[in-house]
Amino acid sequence: KQEVTQIPAALSVPEGENLVLNCSFTDSAIYNLQWFRQDPGKGLTSLLLIQSSQREQTSGRLNASLDKSSGRSTLYIAASQPGDSATYLCAATAGGANSKLTFGKGITLSVRP
């Protein structure tokens, strides 16, 4: 059974700092790994999706990497801003016909002005 872990549960950084959010998974036979953002009281917004054949994906100030062999993914946020404050979740997909997502519990990020 796939287990996804995100540590720490919360992080507070000053504005402008570059930061890395970590995600680990137990079963390396994943199809893809996805990073989401969740604002309080809101649904999930997809940030980046990395296919198993890829090593990284980039969107603006965000870069996500995937290392299947070590069971790890990282989300790098450059030049953090207060508007980046949210909960960031990673989720793994096993593949096959059913692409249900297995989520980590998320990292709540606070960027201080």
Add this chain to the structure above:
Amino acid sequence: GAGVSQSPSNKVTEKGKDVELRCDPISGHTALYWYRQSLGQGLEFLIYFQGNSAPDKSGLPSDRFSAERTGGSVSTLTIQRTQQEDSAVYLCASSWGWGARYEQYFGPGTRLTVT
């Protein structure tokens, strides 16, 4: 529609009552997923639809939970005889097809509180 919609956005119910949660997927999306987000448990898969059929119900926590989908579109998640542990945010997602290569798009969720 522009995105996945869910109703109601908030629902407060008394223990023992039945509730129905609705999900309207993005038009044309054939796959639909229900997830539950509760404090301490994170986000958990409940059930998945391909068209109107549900090949994977493995995440439903008990037989008090059921879901259906009609016309390949709207889905309803029903919780019978609600318990306090059912309090959570219920999220729905849809995708163009079934299979891991199709990205899932999430709705805003329904916050259920059982008193």
